Amino acid sequence: MVLSATTDGGQRSIRRNGSFGYVVPALLLIAFFFIIPVLMLLMRSVLEPTPGLQNYQELLGSTTYLRVFLNTFTVAGLVTVVAVVIGFPVAWLLAIMPDKWSRLVMAIIVLSMWTNLLARTYAWMVLLQRTGVVNKMLISLGIIDKPLALVNNLVGVTIGMTYIMLPFVILPLIGILKSIDPAILRAAALCGANKRQCFTRVLLPLSLPGIASGALMVFVMSLGYYVTPALLGGTSNMMLAELVAQFVQSLVNWGMGGAAALVLLLVTMVLYAIQLKFLNPNRVR
Amino acid sequence: MLLDFDKLGGLKPFLIGLTVLVCLFLILPIVFIAALSFGSSQWLIFPPPSWTFKWYQMLFSDPRWLWSALTSLKIAAIVTVLSVILGFLAALGLNRGTFAGREALRALFLTPMILPVVVLAVALYALFLQLGLAGTTVGFIIAHLLIALPFSIISIGNALEGFDKSIEDAAILCGASPWEARLRVTVPAVSHGIFAAAIFSFLASWDEVVLAIFMASPTLQTLPVKIWATLRQDLTPVIAAASTILIAFTILLMVAAALFRKGRKA
Amino acid sequence: MTQPFLSIRGIRKTYGQVTAVKNVSLDVAQGEFMTFLGPSGSGKSTTLYILAGFQDPTDGDILLNGQSLLSTPSHKRNIGMVFQRYTLFPHLTVGENVAFPLRIRRVGQAEIAERVKKALKLVRLEGFEDRKPALMSGGQQQRVALARALVYNPPVLLMDEPLSALDKKLREEIQFEIRRIHQETGVTILYVTHDQEEALRLSDRIAVFSQGEIDQIGTGPELYANPATHFVAGFIGDSNFINAEILSSADGKAKLSLPGGTVIDGVPMHAGKAGGKSASLLLRPERLSLSSTQVGNGLAVTINDITFLGNNIEVSTLTGSGESLSVRLPFGHEAISSISRGDQAWLSFEPKSTHAFA
Numbered sequence: 001m002v003l004s005a006t007t008d009g010g011q012r013s014i015r016r017n018g019s020f021g022y023v024v025p026a027l028l029l030i031a032f033f034f035i036i037p038v039l040m041l042l043m044r045s046v047l048e049p050t051p052g053l054q055n056y057q058e059l060l061g062s063t064t065y066l067r068v069f070l071n072t073f074t075v076a077g078l079v080t081v082v083a084v085v086i087g088f089p090v091a092w093l094l095a096i097m098p099d100k101w102s103r104l105v106m107a108i109i110v111l112s113m114w115t116n117l118l119a120r121t122y123a124w125m126v127l128l129q130r131t132g133v134v135n136k137m138l139i140s141l142g143i144i145d146k147p148l149a150l151v152n153n154l155v156g157v158t159i160g161m162t163y164i165m166l167p168f169v170i171l172p173l174i175g176i177l178k179s180i181d182p183a184i185l186r187a188a189a190l191c192g193a194n195k196r197q198c199f200t201r202v203l204l205p206l207s208l209p210g211i212a213s214g215a216l217m218v219f220v221m222s223l224g225y226y227v228t229p230a231l232l233g234g235t236s237n238m239m240l241a242e243l244v245a246q247f248v249q250s251l252v253n254w255g256m257g258g259a260a261a262l263v264l265l266l267v268t269m270v271l272y273a274i275q276l277k278f279l280n281p282n283r284v285r
Numbered sequence: 286m287l288l289d290f291d292k293l294g295g296l297k298p299f300l301i302g303l304t305v306l307v308c309l310f311l312i313l314p315i316v317f318i319a320a321l322s323f324g325s326s327q328w329l330i331f332p333p334p335s336w337t338f339k340w341y342q343m344l345f346s347d348p349r350w351l352w353s354a355l356t357s358l359k360i361a362a363i364v365t366v367l368s369v370i371l372g373f374l375a376a377l378g379l380n381r382g383t384f385a386g387r388e389a390l391r392a393l394f395l396t397p398m399i400l401p402v403v404v405l406a407v408a409l410y411a412l413f414l415q416l417g418l419a420g421t422t423v424g425f426i427i428a429h430l431l432i433a434l435p436f437s438i439i440s441i442g443n444a445l446e447g448f449d450k451s452i453e454d455a456a457i458l459c460g461a462s463p464w465e466a467r468l469r470v471t472v473p474a475v476s477h478g479i480f481a482a483a484i485f486s487f488l489a490s491w492d493e494v495v496l497a498i499f500m501a502s503p504t505l506q507t508l509p510v511k512i513w514a515t516l517r518q519d520l521t522p523v524i525a526a527a528s529t530i531l532i533a534f535t536i537l538l539m540v541a542a543a544l545f546r547k548g549r550k551a
Numbered sequence: 552m553t554q555p556f557l558s559i560r561g562i563r564k565t566y567g568q569v570t571a572v573k574n575v576s577l578d579v580a581q582g583e584f585m586t587f588l589g590p591s592g593s594g595k596s597t598t599l600y601i602l603a604g605f606q607d608p609t610d611g612d613i614l615l616n617g618q619s620l621l622s623t624p625s626h627k628r629n630i631g632m633v634f635q636r637y638t639l640f641p642h643l644t645v646g647e648n649v650a651f652p653l654r655i656r657r658v659g660q661a662e663i664a665e666r667v668k669k670a671l672k673l674v675r676l677e678g679f680e681d682r683k684p685a686l687m688s689g690g691q692q693q694r695v696a697l698a699r700a701l702v703y704n705p706p707v708l709l710m711d712e713p714l715s716a717l718d719k720k721l722r723e724e725i726q727f728e729i730r731r732i733h734q735e736t737g738v739t740i741l742y743v744t745h746d747q748e749e750a751l752r753l754s755d756r757i758a759v760f761s762q763g764e765i766d767q768i769g770t771g772p773e774l775y776a777n778p779a780t781h782f783v784a785g786f787i788g789d790s791n792f793i794n795a796e797i798l799s800s801a802d803g804k805a806k807l808s809l810p811g812g813t814v815i816d817g818v819p820m821h822a823g824k825a826g827g828k829s830a831s832l833l834l835r836p837e838r839l840s841l842s843s844t845q846v847g848n849g850l851a852v853t854i855n856d857i858t859f860l861g862n863n864i865e866v867s868t869l870t871g872s873g874e875s876l877s878v879r880l881p882f883g884h885e886a887i888s889s890i891s892r893g894d895q896a897w898l899s900f901e902p903k904s905t906h907a908f909a
């Protein structure tokens with residue numbers, strides 16, 4: 001360290017403890033307002049109303065709550081599958097099409113992503129209502145003759161959430177697909193592989209880590225989503241995040257609220273750890 | 286040759302067709318809301334029977350809408366400043382630091398971003414009830430700062446990655462004090478990261494709903510809380526008007542970001 | 552006349568305003584090693600890509616055994632190719648990579664194993680079956696790519712600067728291997744390079760590309776001894792050019808006047824596009840002799856620099872009119888001892904051994 005000799009003493013002492021001082025303000029914020037409150041909430045889940053695991057027993061034992069878990073996983077799974085199946089071809093085209101066109105499509109994707117969440121959800125509430133444009137269009141096309149119930153149920157939630165999650169699938173996949181050398185696909189073709197074989201044996205396996213990672217991210221985000229299910233889903237088809245909020249807001253049952261929050265937290269963290277460990281597309285293989 | 290645009294063959298119309306459909310799916314709701322905000326139908330009939338500005342008049346004549354927008358603006362502005370400062374310091378520490386556990390610390394700082402917001406909201410709400418911070422501006426700011434900070438740390442961290450520290454050292458050798466060097470050399474060099482951090486932090490707070498619902502009180506509401514509360518009652522076209530203004534605001538921001546990027550390249 | 556094995560006929564390729572290939576025609580015999588040599592951007596890769604079916608030509612045709620290939624898609628052309636970049640499938644092992652074309656062709660399991668083994672032996676990578684490509688060096692990866700391209704016995708193998716990413720020593724090693732493999736398998740090879748040494752070392756014949764056209768096709772010695780254009784003369788071997796005035800020309804021989812007044816006769820003359828009275832005269836450095844005393848019909852020069860290059864010595868000189876000419880002399884040549892920088896000297900040469908390009 002030639003340099004520290006030329007600078008003042010304070011600088012040198014910072015160098016010696018490795019610049020830890022810089023992270024202290026952020027660390028204090030996180031400790032006091034993130035770690036401590038989350039731990040306190042978890043404490044309450046095992047202490048209220050009486051110490052013990054009864055909150056968890058009730059949560060995992062009753063059919064009412066199991067129904068909520070089922071809803072949550074079904075919607076998150078459906079949203080993930082639909083978003084990946086639709087998003088992959090779009091990302092594929094965007095990765096290889098001429099720039100001037102892809103820029104337009106990108107602008108549309110980014111605009112939809114940056115538009116206020118409530119504005120987007122409101123749009124779907126209006127579009128999907130009984131007298132809404134979607135029902136009217138389906139009727140005038142002769143596909144149905146009575147309006148379908150598209151909101152206040154899981155259909156509405158799935159449509160609204162797919163809308164929100166699509167950009168989160170498409171944008172990272174573009175990067176993944178762009179990083180695959182087109183010459184590898186040319187080599188596969190010369191080896192005799194037709195388009196379908198090139199796709200199933202080369203392109204798909206090469207993009208699979210990226211697809212899996214994006215899918216898991218969307219799945220995790222969907223599991224904990226609150227706003228869209230609450231507005232498009234109606235009260236009878238609750239998802240896990242709504243359950244947490246309901247315990248705290250309307251029922252003022254902190255024990256159950258904490259327990260439900262912990263379950264959500266655990267599932268999220270486990271899936272996130274899996275993503276980091278096994279599916280990170282940036283990891284050297 | 287699946288990755289050669291000119292040689293896609295029969296796949297090309299399929300991919301283009303699907304992409305056009307997805308674009309329509311993504312853009313039509315936004316266009317639709319903008320159109321309805323000028324439509325005369327209270328019941329949001331589409332296409333509207335006639336055109337009107339009355340929803341905008343109702344929006345602007347109700348002081349609660351304006352007041353909630355101002356509250357949002359105030360909170361978002363303070364959160365942006367704090368997030369950039371704390372984010373810059375934290376990113377600097379994580380980037381330059383030699384202390385142990387830096388990777389774990391980085392992961393910890395980013396957790397509020399991946400954690401379901403509702404968990405954070407409920408936990409903070411409980412704490413704030415005890416501290417008397419529930420329903421206060423300070424509570425709001427702390428809550429939003431938690432989710433804005435990861436964006437700052439990422440944006441500024443990326444910019445610092447691409448900045449050669451020896452330039453700062455050179456400034457110190459020229460006689461600047463360490464902090465002088467940082468302010469005059471490093472901060473300008475990573476200004477694009479700081480700019481991105483500011484935009485993302487602002488948006489994170491300005492658009493945030495879930496924490497806001499828990500932090501709000503009848504006298505302290507941000508714009509999303511006001512929209513949320515109205516939405517739960519009925520689908521009034523006033524919300525379409527408010528949404529349209531927000532969308533216009535988003536487009537302005539995108540254009541500004543694009544111009545900024547272009548300016549940096551030129 | 553027998554039908555050529557592979558025939559490229561009047562290929563042209565344009566991308567919007569850009570003409571990548573202007574007009575390329577050439578016949579390749581079975582088992583021949585043909586190299587496309589030319590500077591970057593001269594249309595070599597584009598020609599190869601049209602052969603492979605990655606691009607469709609704007610004009611022209613390609614015939615293999617008299618049959619047009621153009622309507623056959625890449626995956627049915629049964630052509631092998633090694634690319635400039637590394638194109639092994641990163642998710643497959645070396646063995647699976649080489650087996651890939653055979654699996655596509657539904658070859659039986661036992662035969663696949665045997666042929667993969669044989670192909671890897673051919674490129675001297677036996678025992679590497681279970682490696683992932685990412686764990687291999689660039690040279691090894693290109694050798695696996697070669698095995699993958701040969702395992703299905705294609706009649707034609709295309710190679711697009713396969714060694715350009717490797718360092719010089721490794722490049723020479725693999726050049727030697729490619730030459731051996733060509734001899735062992737008898738496959739017809741079309742090889743692209745911008746490196747004249749590589750072209751000369753490997754090829755039976757060389758097609759010299761310049762700006763989307765072939766300037767000349769011939770064996771290495773032919774191109775060196777009898778270049779058809781100024782470009783070929785400059786691209787193959789070392790060369791000096793000086794300006795000369797055409798006094799008269801007939802039967803492909805010309806009488807020229809050099810700067811300083813020297814007149815030479817009987818110079819092989821290659822009519823170029825320009826025509827006119829002035830010509831460019833090619834003087835190979837190793838065909839010039841240097842003398843410190845005046846010789847008849849010699850070119851008066853000043854010694855500018857003397858460089859020792861191991862087995863020979865390069866003397867750079869300046870003519871009276873300021874053109875620089877380099878002379879290559881064998882080490883120990885008697886002229887060296889008697890000259891030093893700034894001295895006056897005389898260059899002489901056989902007019903027959905030079906070439907003039909109008």
Ligand SMILES: Nc1ncnc2c1ncn2[C@@H]1O[C@H](COP(=O)(O)OP(=O)(O)O)[C@@H](O)[C@H]1O
Nearest residue numbers: 566569570571590591592593594595596597598
């Ligand atoms: N896809 C393309 N679009 C536009 N121009 C191209 C394309 N491919 C090649 N070219 C142009 O065609 C010319 C010949 O390119 P190429 O065949 O790759 O040359 P070489 O392989 O001899 O270096 C170059 O000027 C190149 O810029």
Ligand SMILES: [Mg+2]
Nearest residue numbers: 595596597712
């Ligand atoms: Mg090339």
